[in-house]
Structures are given as C-alpha cells and as structure tokens.
Amino acid sequence: MAESVTIARPYADAAFKLAKESGAQGIWSQRLQRLALIAQDGDMAQVMGNPRLSAEQIAELFISLSDDSDPILANFVRTLAENRRLALLPEVSRLFDLARSQEEGVQEAVVYSAFPIDDAQIAALMQQLEPRFGTRLTARVEVDPSLIGGVRVTVGDQMLDASVRGKLDAMAVALNN
Numbered sequence: 001m002a003e004s005v006t007i008a009r010p011y012a013d014a015a016f017k018l019a020k021e022s023g024a025q026g027i028w029s030q031r032l033q034r035l036a037l038i039a040q041d042g043d044m045a046q047v048m049g050n051p052r053l054s055a056e057q058i059a060e061l062f063i064s065l066s067d068d069s070d071p072i073l074a075n076f077v078r079t080l081a082e083n084r085r086l087a088l089l090p091e092v093s094r095l096f097d098l099a100r101s102q103e104e105g106v107q108e109a110v111v112y113s114a115f116p117i118d119d120a121q122i123a124a125l126m127q128q129l130e131p132r133f134g135t136r137l138t139a140r141v142e143v144d145p146s147l148i149g150g151v152r153v154t155v156g157d158q159m160l161d162a163s164v165r166g167k168l169d170a171m172a173v174a175l176n177n
Contacts, residue, residue: 008088012095032093039089055081114147
C-alpha cells in the first residue's frame with residue numbers, strides 16, 4: 001500500500017499541475033476516475049499484464065476506452081503505460097482528488113448509515129460536523145446495514161463513529177481495560 005502511494009504520488013502531482021494550469025481540475029478529476037475504473041476492470045488487468053502487448057498498444061486501448069480526445073491526457077496515459085504504472089490509476093485518482101480538496105479547502109465526508117439518509121439530514125449533519133473537523137465538507141453517503149443504527153463518518157484519516165455498533169465496541173474496550 002505505502003509503496004503504491006509513493007509511486008503514484010508523482011503522477012498525481014503532475015496531473016494536478018496540468019489540471020491547475022488549465023483551470024480544469026474538475027474535468028481532470030472525472031477523467032482520472034474514469035481511467036481508474038478502466039484500470040480496475042478484471043479483463044483490463046489481464047491486458048495490462050499481457051507481455052505480448054506493447055505499452056503503446058495498451059495505452060491506445062486505455063485512451064479509446066476513456067472516450068476522451070484530449071492530447072494531454074493521451075500523453076499522460078502513454079507515460080503511465082511506458083512505465084507500467086496504469087494499474088496505479090485508482091491511487092493516482094485518489095491522490096489527485098485529495099490534492100484538489102486541499103487546494104479548495106474542502107474535504108469529503110463519507111457517511112456510513114444503516115439506512116438511507118435524505119438531503120435535509122445530510123445538510124444538517126454536515127453543518128454540525130464542519131466546525132468539528134475545521135473545514136468545509138461534501139458528503140458521500142453509503143448504506144452499511146451492519147451498523148444497526150446511527151452513523152459513522154470518515155473525513156480524511158479521522159473517524160467519528162456514532163453507530164450502535166461503534167458504541168458497543170467502545171463499551172467492550174472500556175470494560176476490558
């Protein structure tokens with residue numbers, strides 16, 4: 001994990017620099033997310049590992065599947081392919097989005113809930129959490145039935161667990177100490 005982050009970071013930084021120069025951080029974020037999905041496909045993993053295909057052939061396949069004609073993006077993909085780094089695209093995308101969030105002063109809060117949450121509840125929760133985390137937050141909600149009730153919120157490397165399971169786990173730890 002740490003090795004992939006170390007290897008992916010220069011590519012994410014280069015992509016962020018390119019995007020920032022053209023004021024297209026949002027577009028590049030979408031492009032990298034799309035490329036990351038392509039890289040995560042099981043069939044594509046076999047293609048990337050096929051020694052009979054050249055880096056240029058694999059890059060051209062990625063470029064055609066991305067459905068994007070930007071020559072700068074194509075050069076970026078070719079560079080990744082030449083260095084056999086296309087499998088790192090999910091990490092490159094994640095690091096790019098992290099840099100973008102830091103630049104914009106906004107962080108993504110992943111809200112895990114046992115049940116679907118409506119927009120008004122999300123807005124109220126974000127309003128309460130922003131002072132706690134000291135930054136503006138955008139929410140992404142994921143339903144996790146294992147929580148039983150309540151919510152668990154992750155912002156960066158910080159977590160607030162207000163779920164029933166989280167409270168029970170905290171009580172168990174306290175009783176064992």
